[in-house]
Amino acid sequence: MKTSQDPMTPNLFQVQRIRRELADTFTLELTAESNNEFPFLPGQFNMIYLFGSGEVPISISGDPAQPNRLIHTIRAVGSVTEGLKSCKSGDMLGIRGPFGSAWPVEQATGQDIVIITGGIGLAPLRPAIYHLLANRQRYGKIVILYGARTPADILFRKELERWRSRFDISVEVTVDQAVSNWSGRVGVVPKLINRADFAPEETTALICGPEIMMRFSVKALQERGVKEDHIYVSMERNMKCAIGFCGHCQLGSQFVCKDGPVFPYSQISSAFRIREL
Amino acid sequence: MVSVEGIDRMISEHPFFSGMEPGYQAMIAGCASNQSFEAGQYLIREGDNADHFYLIRHGAVAIEVHTQGQTSVTLETLHEGDVLGWSWLVPPYHWLFDARAIQLTRVIAIDAACLREKAEADHSLGYELYSRIMPVMSERLSAARLRLLDLYGSPRKGQ
Numbered sequence: 166m167k168t169s170q171d172p173m174t175p176n177l178f179q180v181q182r183i184r185r186e187l188a189d190t191f192t193l194e195l196t197a198e199s200n201n202e203f204p205f206l207p208g209q210f211n212m213i214y215l216f217g218s219g220e221v222p223i224s225i226s227g228d229p230a231q232p233n234r235l236i237h238t239i240r241a242v243g244s245v246t247e248g249l250k251s252c253k254s255g256d257m258l259g260i261r262g263p264f265g266s267a268w269p270v271e272q273a274t275g276q277d278i279v280i281i282t283g284g285i286g287l288a289p290l291r292p293a294i295y296h297l298l299a300n301r302q303r304y305g306k307i308v309i310l311y312g313a314r315t316p317a318d319i320l321f322r323k324e325l326e327r328w329r330s331r332f333d334i335s336v337e338v339t340v341d342q343a344v345s346n347w348s349g350r351v352g353v354v355p356k357l358i359n360r361a362d363f364a365p366e367e368t369t370a371l372i373c374g375p376e377i378m379m380r381f382s383v384k385a386l387q388e389r390g391v392k393e394d395h396i397y398v399s400m401e402r403n404m405k406c407a408i409g410f411c412g413h414c415q416l417g418s419q420f421v422c423k424d425g426p427v428f429p430y431s432q433i434s435s436a437f438r439i440r441e442l
Numbered sequence: 443m444v445s446v447e448g449i450d451r452m453i454s455e456h457p458f459f460s461g462m463e464p465g466y467q468a469m470i471a472g473c474a475s476n477q478s479f480e481a482g483q484y485l486i487r488e489g490d491n492a493d494h495f496y497l498i499r500h501g502a503v504a505i506e507v508h509t510q511g512q513t514s515v516t517l518e519t520l521h522e523g524d525v526l527g528w529s530w531l532v533p534p535y536h537w538l539f540d541a542r543a544i545q546l547t548r549v550i551a552i553d554a555a556c557l558r559e560k561a562e563a564d565h566s567l568g569y570e571l572y573s574r575i576m577p578v579m580s581e582r583l584s585a586a587r588l589r590l591l592d593l594y595g596s597p598r599k600g601q
């Protein structure tokens with residue numbers, strides 16, 4: 166249950182652990198000062214307030230079945246996220262949320278699921294993957310296609326290896342650049358879609374990554390025959406209020422904070438084609 | 443040694459030639475042989491004559507480029523169902539990169555001079571070949587362009 170009723174007032178959370186994932190990426194494990202649980206849906210995000218610095222939208226990357234710990238995986242790209250990188254256990258942060266729409270894991274029951282992601286984009290999808298694996302018997306084939314810049318940039322590598330070792334899902338990892346001691350794939354993520362094993366007419370696809378990668382992935386899925394309204398993408402825009410007031414996150418006629426961040430592609434395909442937003 | 447019928451079937455089953463008129467498949471089979479490469483073995487060396495191209499049936503191949511004194515860089519990997527090499531179509535028919543098996547790899551090797559000769563004698567076969575190779579080249583080119591964008595690079599680089 167949430168501690169504050171006012172969505173603009175942050176609740177206090179304490180940093181329990183910080184885990185370095187990659188050179189610029191880390192995971193924060195937080196617990197509410199109130200000790201309340203923090204239920205959320207896979208795909209939702211929080212506004213994290215670093216006192217004295219600012220507030221940033223960050224997706225929840227933990228397991229929705231474990232609402233006692235709030236997990237965020239963050240890439241340090243600017244002032245607030247760099248500041249968060251220097252957090253130590255015991256530090257306090259302000260949290261508003263959870264906000265936004267979720268991955269359609271319930272609607273997709275009975276379907277094959279294709280997860281297409283790159284870079285830090287795996288973090289917002291991880292809660293959906295946990296849910297799918299915890300309810301494995303409710304889905305058809307599950308395929309995870311992940312791309313990173315180099316082998317050293319593969320996020321959640323141990324987990325990807327664990328998922329890959331299961332017999333009931335297929336995991337393909339590719340990198341954009343490698344030297345010859347890497348024995349995995351080199352190439353772009355959309356290329357993996359052509360050969361992946363799923364039934365296009367009965368598939369729901371979940372995509373999160375840089376927008377260009379998402380655009381090319383949608384195209385590859387469409388070429389395989391996946392229906393537009395079964396393709397979901399997670400969008401990012403600058404945010405302030407996160408509750409549909411300020412208009413900062415507007416994308417065409419939609420607000421990313423309130424109507425998204427997860428959209429059926431059919432709902433935002435026109436905005437995807439607009440050159441400057 | 444693989445029988446001609448075996449090669450015929452492998453060619454018809456490989457995505458690169460699937461759906462092609464059986465008569466053409468048989469002509470191509472006449473130029474084809476079955477080969478396998480251990481992990482680490484080179485299929486292609488930069489600068490060598492491009493006298494074969496390969497249809498990968500099983501395994502994986504890294505396309506590599508050497509830079510003096512450094513570990514070679516992998517430009518792309520190719521896998522089951524992919525076609526390897528098109529320098530055999532472009533004079534002076536020399537390979538521009540290395541290709542190394544990264545696991546046990548089984549391929550159909552196609553003798554380039556033999557196929558070029560057949561395509562020269564029968565332009566419809568030549569047209570069939572080009573209309574299959576062009577989409578592969580186009581896909582590889584757009585993948586290379588996507589990678590040039592360095593999608594996952596740091597947003598602050600260059601600032």
Ligand SMILES: Cc1cc2nc3c(=O)[nH]c(=O)nc-3n(C[C@H](O)[C@H](O)[C@H](O)COP(=O)(O)OP(=O)(O)OC[C@H]3O[C@@H](n4cnc5c(N)ncnc54)[C@H](O)[C@@H]3O)c2cc1C
Binds near residue numbers: 222
């Ligand atoms: C719904 C939603 C969910 C998100 N989930 C996550 C998440 O799980 N993990 C995570 O690390 N980030 C996530 N982000 C992105 C994160 O909010 C931004 O990286 C953050 O706001 C940057 O703030 P800053 O003050 O550190 O950097 P700023 O000072 O605001 O920006 C510094 C530099 O980074 C660039 N930049 C800013 N935002 C982004 C971005 N989103 N992508 C690429 N470059 C950017 C700016 O153009 C600038 O060059 C999410 C964004 C949204 C909208």
Ligand code: FES
Binds near residue numbers: 406408411415
């Ligand atoms: S952030 Fe204010 S409307 Fe979306």
